[in-house]
Amino acid sequence: MNLNFNQSLAKKYKSEPQKIRVLSEDWVAKQSYCPNCNTEPLAAFTNGKPVADFYCANCDEQYELKSKKAKLSNIINDGAYATMIERINSKDNPSFFFLTYSQEYRVNNFLIIPKQFFKPDMIIKRKPLSVTAKRAGWVGCNIDLRKVPESGKVFLVKDQQVIPRDNVTEQFQKTLFLRTQSIASRGWTLDILQCIDKLEANFSQSGLCVCRLIKTQIS
Structure with a gap:
């Protein structure tokens, strides 16, 4: 597994968030695999999927990707509150990949929190956007990772060390009983x-x- 981003893909983008979105999604598509069944590569959803970025063509697991420079914080910004709550309460809610990267655009940590560890009280409702905002009234949300037990944090890469695939799959599958x-x-x-x-x-x-x-x- 190559932990370096392909920085050449970001040359045409000026915005840092745009660069990171392109670089991180490319890295996951080319370097990652399905933690549930070990299949690679993961397939990318077309743009516009409300709460998922990737899926496994073999076992149909869905994954949403969140990327952040430096350390992973306990509170993660996410999208629309109503959409997130709806997906958590549905049967096809995605698992979440969380990726942190260094100043040199190298992956520091890459972990997955399986979907069975998400529950409504983890989702923090933000205040609606003001009437002067472009999307006035829109309500976003944050994800509170402090409510996730250690068994729900499955690392594929930890401190720039790649975790053996068998270990990842074993830990991921150990808690699948929660889905029932x-x-x-x-x-x-x-x-x-x-x-x-x-x-x-x-x-x-x-x-x-x-x-x-x-x-x-x-x-």
Whole structure:
């Protein structure tokens, strides 16, 4: 996996957001693969898909890409609030790729949060745009990643180190059971997993064994 962006593609763009969109989407299309079934390459949706950028032609998983320079923050800007809530509550909501890159346009981190880890209370509603704005009244949203347990953060690249594909697929598939649960039940399970993450940070070695046993029983 080549972690460098193809910077030649950005020469005709003046806006930095436009450059990053082109560079990051090209990188994912050429360097990434489906974390669910290991198929490559991923196919790109035509422009205009409300909440997805890529899909796997083999298993039909859908993916939305978010890119950011330097570190990944806990709060991520997203699109229309109503569209995002609608997709989360539907059966074909996408999983999310999050990509961070260096000043040299090299991928630092590339991870996926599978769609089963998204729930409505993760989506923060923003204030409507003012009446003087071009899209007056439009309501956007943010994604709160603090509500995602560690088991829901599947790295393909971490600190510029490529994670073995088998490890990625194994971690991704380990939580697929959540997709069979109702939104309410899934929310409860995710809350429990988050609580266990917090306990693990403070427990002794024996306590860690208990936490891991509980995780095993849940999954």
